[in-house]
Amino acid sequence: MEVDKVKILFVISVIFYILYILQVLFLLVNHSKHYKCEKRKINIVSRYCLWIVIPALNEESVIGDTVVSLRNEIDKLNPNITGHILVVDDQSNDDTFAIVQSKKEIVIQTTSDIAHTGKGSVLNFATSFVEQHKSEAAENIILIIDADGRISSVDIETAIFDFQENPGLGMVQSAVKMININNALEIAQDVEFCGMNRKAQITRDNLGDGIASGNGQFVSLDMAKNVGWGNALLEDMEFTLKGWIKGYTSIFNDHVIVRQQAVSSMYKYIRQRIRWCTGGLQCFKYLGDLYRSKYIQIGLKIDLTIDMVIPFLYIFVNIINIYVLYRQIYTLFTYHSVDYTLMSLLFIWIVITFLATISYQRYINWYFKNRENPKMHLSIWRAFINTLYYFVVNVITFFIPIVSLYKIMVGELKWDKTEH
Structure with missing residues (x-):
């Protein structure tokens, strides 16, 4: 028996x-999208105003190097792209705010009523600031980067070109690669993002839309304002689903790469993944609206x-x-x-x-x-x-x-x- x-x-x-x-x-x-996108010639002729938004909570160890790196890349951009760095300090109790100020970049602090309530609240707060200070002479794009993130000027222009080629596009999601790959856990995360997650993203893109994933989202100001981020612990996925339901389209482009630090300890890794998984469960509530939506292909709904x-x-x-x-x-x-x-x-x-x-x-x-x-x-x-x-x-x-x-x-x- x-x-x-x-x-x-x-x-x-x-x-x-x-x-x-x-x-x-x-x-x-x-993988058709990967090879198709490799043949494009990037030529930015429209005017864009890029707002690189960095949510930051107690990031004094990395924020200084991040804003310096991003400023260097902004200075290399096509003249038709104006770039701003906007750090949103979520009431840190370290020197995050002061470090950004010393680098002469824009830094604002969340109000006490939304402090420490999650990344979604910080991004909504940033969107309100961008709306008040947006360029009237250009299309405003928000790029969401983690406090340890790195992206090149070439990748920024590649993503902006997606908006130029697809009028009305709501979001471009980049690929993600780990900076530090020294131990088995860090290598596993590099495989996860450069291998399985990337191919899953390409598949979704071929089915109709890409999905926001962790870091490196280029979002139109229009989508940011009209969709907004919720309180789910996986705020990027929730934002994507709400956007699809409202008819916004998104693209995944694995020739745009954001590099970030891998989590180095198993304890921190487990904590991170529990938050991600819990956030994914919170998004179950959108399945009914997704299946009723006329904007989303059936293959994507099943996926x-x-x-x-x-x-x-x-x-x-x-x-x-x-x-x-x-x-x-x-x-x-x-x-x-x-x-x-x-x-x-x-x-x-x-x-x-x-x-x-x-x-x-x-x-x-x-x-x-x-x-x-x-x-x-x-x-x-x-x-x-x-x-x-x-x-x-x-x-x-x-x-x-x-x-x-x-x-x-x-x-x-x-x-x-x-x-x-």
């Missing part, structure tokens, strides 16, 4: 993995539904895998034999890892060739090891959706800031 139970669980797990392999294969072949449900499937499958592993070890030591189930699951897992490796390796090698060091090359073996880190971290942190669901149920929804 025990063996039959293990085999039933094994079949369920295999079905899930086969669906996941199909999903990964779909992501790998769905978003799967995206919201899949973390809970991961819980189930990982519990099955742990149980199957336990039964295999028990069988080995008790009956001195090994069933096929564990080896089969291990083989499927390696296949998935290799499929994800291909996407990651291609993008990183393109990145080195065009951005940093043309002589650098990431081997398929090194890329496989890096991708393996990503999947191992996912297995280790399978419990995160459970914690997030608990937080939703008890109403524990306080904003938990990622520490840089």
